[in-house]
Amino acid sequence: MGSRLLVALSLSGLALGCVDDSPAELDPPRRAAEARDVGEAILPIPTELELDRRTVDLGRRLFADPILSKGRDTTCLTCHPFANGGADGAARSQLPGREMLAVNTPTVFNSSFNYRLHWNGRFTSLEDQLDVPLTSPKVMASTYEEVLRRLRDSSYAADFSAIWRDGVTERNFRVAIATYERSLITPRSRFDRFLEGDATAISQTEREGFELFKSYGCISCHQGVNVGGNLMQRFGVLRDYFAGRAPSEADLGLYLVTKREEDKHVFRVASLRNVARTGPYFHDGSVTSLSEAVKIMAEFQLGRRLSEEHTKRIVAFLETLTGDAEGLL
Amino acid sequence: VRFGITPLRAAWVVASLSLVVQWIHAMQTDIDARAHDRYGRDTRSAVAADARLNQQIMQSRQALVTHYDALTHTSSELRETYARLQAPPTFLEDVDSSEIRALATESVAAFNEKSLAVEHFKSENAILRNSARFFPLAAEELRARKLAAGDLEGAELVTQLLLAIRSHIDLAGLAELERAELAIEALEASGDTSEDTTVVLLHAVTLIERTERVLDLTRSILASPTTSLAEQLDARYERAVDVTRDRASKRRTLMAITALAIAALLAADVVQRFRRDARRERETAEKLSAANAALLRDKLREKELSDLKGRFVTMTSHEFRTPLSVILSSIELLEAYGERWPPAKRSDHYVRVKTAVGTMRELLDAVLVIGRSDAGRLECKPGPLDIPRFVRESVDAVASTTMKHELRVKMPESLPPAQIDEKLAVHVFTNLLSNAVKYSPAGGPIDVVLRVAGPDLVLSVRDRGIGISATDRARLFESFHRGNNVGTIPGTGLGLAVVKRAVDAHGGSIDVTSAEGEGTTFTVRLPVFVEAGAQRAAAPERADSRDA
Numbered sequence: 001m002g003s004r005l006l007v008a009l010s011l012s013g014l015a016l017g018c019v020d021d022s023p024a025e026l027d028p029p030r031r032a033a034e035a036r037d038v039g040e041a042i043l044p045i046p047t048e049l050e051l052d053r054r055t056v057d058l059g060r061r062l063f064a065d066p067i068l069s070k071g072r073d074t075t076c077l078t079c080h081p082f083a084n085g086g087a088d089g090a091a092r093s094q095l096p097g098r099e100m101l102a103v104n105t106p107t108v109f110n111s112s113f114n115y116r117l118h119w120n121g122r123f124t125s126l127e128d129q130l131d132v133p134l135t136s137p138k139v140m141a142s143t144y145e146e147v148l149r150r151l152r153d154s155s156y157a158a159d160f161s162a163i164w165r166d167g168v169t170e171r172n173f174r175v176a177i178a179t180y181e182r183s184l185i186t187p188r189s190r191f192d193r194f195l196e197g198d199a200t201a202i203s204q205t206e207r208e209g210f211e212l213f214k215s216y217g218c219i220s221c222h223q224g225v226n227v228g229g230n231l232m233q234r235f236g237v238l239r240d241y242f243a244g245r246a247p248s249e250a251d252l253g254l255y256l257v258t259k260r261e262e263d264k265h266v267f268r269v270a271s272l273r274n275v276a277r278t279g280p281y282f283h284d285g286s287v288t289s290l291s292e293a294v295k296i297m298a299e300f301q302l303g304r305r306l307s308e309e310h311t312k313r314i315v316a317f318l319e320t321l322t323g324d325a326e327g328l329l
Numbered sequence: 330v331r332f333g334i335t336p337l338r339a340a341w342v343v344a345s346l347s348l349v350v351q352w353i354h355a356m357q358t359d360i361d362a363r364a365h366d367r368y369g370r371d372t373r374s375a376v377a378a379d380a381r382l383n384q385q386i387m388q389s390r391q392a393l394v395t396h397y398d399a400l401t402h403t404s405s406e407l408r409e410t411y412a413r414l415q416a417p418p419t420f421l422e423d424v425d426s427s428e429i430r431a432l433a434t435e436s437v438a439a440f441n442e443k444s445l446a447v448e449h450f451k452s453e454n455a456i457l458r459n460s461a462r463f464f465p466l467a468a469e470e471l472r473a474r475k476l477a478a479g480d481l482e483g484a485e486l487v488t489q490l491l492l493a494i495r496s497h498i499d500l501a502g503l504a505e506l507e508r509a510e511l512a513i514e515a516l517e518a519s520g521d522t523s524e525d526t527t528v529v530l531l532h533a534v535t536l537i538e539r540t541e542r543v544l545d546l547t548r549s550i551l552a553s554p555t556t557s558l559a560e561q562l563d564a565r566y567e568r569a570v571d572v573t574r575d576r577a578s579k580r581r582t583l584m585a586i587t588a589l590a591i592a593a594l595l596a597a598d599v600v601q602r603f604r605r606d607a608r609r610e611r612e613t614a615e616k617l618s619a620a621n622a623a624l625l626r627d628k629l630r631e632k633e634l635s636d637l638k639g640r641f642v643t644m645t646s647h648e649f650r651t652p653l654s655v656i657l658s659s660i661e662l663l664e665a666y667g668e669r670w671p672p673a674k675r676s677d678h679y680v681r682v683k684t685a686v687g688t689m690r691e692l693l694d695a696v697l698v699i700g701r702s703d704a705g706r707l708e709c710k711p712g713p714l715d716i717p718r719f720v721r722e723s724v725d726a727v728a729s730t731t732m733k734h735e736l737r738v739k740m741p742e743s744l745p746p747a748q749i750d751e752k753l754a755v756h757v758f759t760n761l762l763s764n765a766v767k768y769s770p771a772g773g774p775i776d777v778v779l780r781v782a783g784p785d786l787v788l789s790v791r792d793r794g795i796g797i798s799a800t801d802r803a804r805l806f807e808s809f810h811r812g813n814n815v816g817t818i819p820g821t822g823l824g825l826a827v828v829k830r831a832v833d834a835h836g837g838s839i840d841v842t843s844a845e846g847e848g849t850t851f852t853v854r855l856p857v858f859v860e861a862g863a864q865r866a867a868a869p870e871r872a873d874s875r876d877a
Binding site: 124225266304 | 528
């Protein structure tokens with residue numbers, strides 16, 4: 001019997017050598033479908049996503065679940081309510097009983113089109129970015145350990161296992177939330193429809209605003225599918241924005257990450273998608289009016305002073321960038 | 330089935346184990362197609378993406394592409410690719426793996442530097458592009474205003490600045506730089522502090538600075554070692570895979586050989602087992618048939634014995650019938666006619682009865698002797714015997730039954746004292762002598778010779794009768810066996826059987842020499858001239874059986 005078993009073993013061994021034993025790829029694609037180049041410096045937001053539906057659904061539930069916060073009192077939606085453009089509308093968010101945040105809360109919409117996350121560009125992926133809201137004492141004040149423990153003790157455990165063989169893990173948790181965030185895009189804005197060839201999608205004034213946006217040079221930085229969000233730039237290129245005021249730590253921007261002198265006041269160029277709905281503006285949320293923000297940008301970044309008339313038109317153009325968030329609500 | 334350890338089987342187990350070990354080793358070090366695909370794709374895509382990044386930088390610098398999405402994607406893609414390239418597949422040789430890892434580390438460091446330059450390039454280029462677009466417009470406007478205001482000198486300064494900046498943008502040489510800087514200084518020196526002059530000067534300065542900065546960054550990006558490192562990594566990996574593939578193919582061959590060896594050994598083992606089984610079967614069959622033969626032999630012998638017994642009974646019965654018939658008929662005749670018959674006739678019938686009874690007694694004696702002998706109970710009780718007298722009486726008894734024979738006795742003058750069992754001696758002498766008479770029907774001399782040879786008394790009886798054929802001599806002493814030449818000579822076939830048994834019982838021997846038609850000589854040797862003890866020692870078996 002012993003010798004016969006050995007044969008079986010050695011033969012099955014030969015057979016096993018040919019078996020594919022690597023686990024099935026369950027990871028959702030990391031990016032939304034690539035934007036289409038239509039000959040302008042601004043690209044329309046794609047209308048289709050290639051994401052795993054189950055992962056998106058799981059992320060959606062996690063996004064709205066206070067289980068993530070230490071006191072079970074805060075969800076992602078607390079600071080990123082959809083009805084308000086994907087951000088809370090405060091200059092700087094402050095949660096009950098917690099310190100005020102150092103910078104303005106950016107919108108969660110279209111965040112996957114930003115090449116880096118956070119004002120100072122600290123993170124390169126949505127998965128990594130989760131560290132701040134989840135663990136910052138100013139936000140959810142929790143830990144991955146705690147959240148994973150709670151998830152494992154809940155009905156989420158089964159949902160995770162249905163998607164990933166290893167169930168609830170930190171990585172899978174990050175992927176679930178990030179995948180959901182990738183689904184939060186606002187396609188079909190009037191401007192995108194104009195880009196796609198619908199000349200009537202925007203008015204004459206708005207179109208003039210787009211031309212001004214280009215000729216003044218705003219487009220130099222605010223370009224691409226997210227009308228920004230794909231490069232870092234100094235706040236105060238041609239004139240010193242921070243002159244005459246005591247800069248806060250947050251004003252230092254990229255310097256906080258790199259500690260290089262040249263990176264002081266360098267921020268990720270903000271996306272102008274849905275900009276009309278995502279005030280107040282700038283990293284410190286110090287400006288509430290969009291016209292005011294446009295003027296400040298023109299003066300300090302482009303060395304120009306905008307007329308009221310031009311400002312109005314540019315703002316009119318910016319309003320056409322408000323996309324369709326209906327599917328997300 | 331019980332498995333013993335044979336060298337064949339041991340070799341087979343060792344080969345199997347070695348195959349398992351080889352297989353486990355192969356599992357760890359064979360090319361994992363999936364990992365190879367991934368890593369190979371990454372090394373190639375690093376080369377391609379690096380070239381693409383360079384191209385996109387050039388396009389952005391020349392404002393052929395006005396957004397950074399593609400550049401950003403390429404950069405992110407490269408960052409992810411380099412991160413994956415840090416971990417080469419585990420199936421590579423250690424030396425290859427560490428070299429590749431070193432190359433990947435070098436590549437990622439170079440890429441990080443390049444990536445930083447790309448980031449700066451994007452920022453600087455955005456600013457440069459903005460000023461490049463706006464400066465000519467603003468400068469033209471300023472010139473127009475100065476012309477309109479009649480400030481020809483101021484207009485000329487602006488024109489000079491425009492030209493100087495343009496040539497600086499186009500050529501970017503030191504001379505152009507100097508000229509542009511001079512033009513800026515000249516305009517600044519004109520004392521015009523109006524907003525539009527300030528803006529024109531701001532953009533002119535920006536243009537000069539950023540042009541140079543962007544040029545530096547572009548050079549540093551294009552000159553980054555990432556390109557050659559990516560190519561080196563790709564080539565180095567391909568080479569490492571070739572080495573692994575080579576090794577894997579050698580191992581596959583070895584494994585195939587081992588597998589074949591196992592198969593061969595297995596087959597040999599099976600064959601050997603079959604052979605052994607067959608041999609065992611054959612041996613068993615042989616043993617069985619031997620046993621069968623023995624059984625058959627026993628059976629045959631049993632049958633022979635049974636036949637013999639049957640024959641014995643039949644013959645005995647027959648031999649008894651004849652004298653019984655004689656007795657019966659004589660008694661019936663005497664009963665019916667006895668009183669009327671003369672005494673002579675009555676006496677004749679009494680004699681017949683007596684003779685028949687004598688024959689029956691002889692027969693019974695013989696049968697008893699043979700029976701006792703067969704049962705091992707024929708006793709030998711030697712005692713002193715006067716041999717000459719005993720011989721004479723025996724010869725006389727026989728001689729009285731015949732007229733045709735001349736019995737000649739020859740024996741020594743004196744004989745040493747002998748110890749003989751008289752009953753056995755009677756059987757021997759009587760039978761031999763009466764046979765000599767009976768089987769020489771034509772008569773003639775019968776020589777009875779007695780002599781002493783050492784401890785033995787040797788008796789020979791010679792007749793000139795019908796003789797015994799060689800065939801019959803072989804079965805001479807069997808019960809009821811009679812020579813085929815006896816013809817009508819009556820006999821039971823028991824006489825010599827009795828003689829033989831009696832001689833045997835006495836520890837002696839009997840020989841016969843004979844020629845058919847010429848006569849027969851029986852020679853009996855009986856050890857009778859020994860002490861009683863010595864005699865017993867000479868025939869211990871018999872002595873034992875007697876004691877039993």
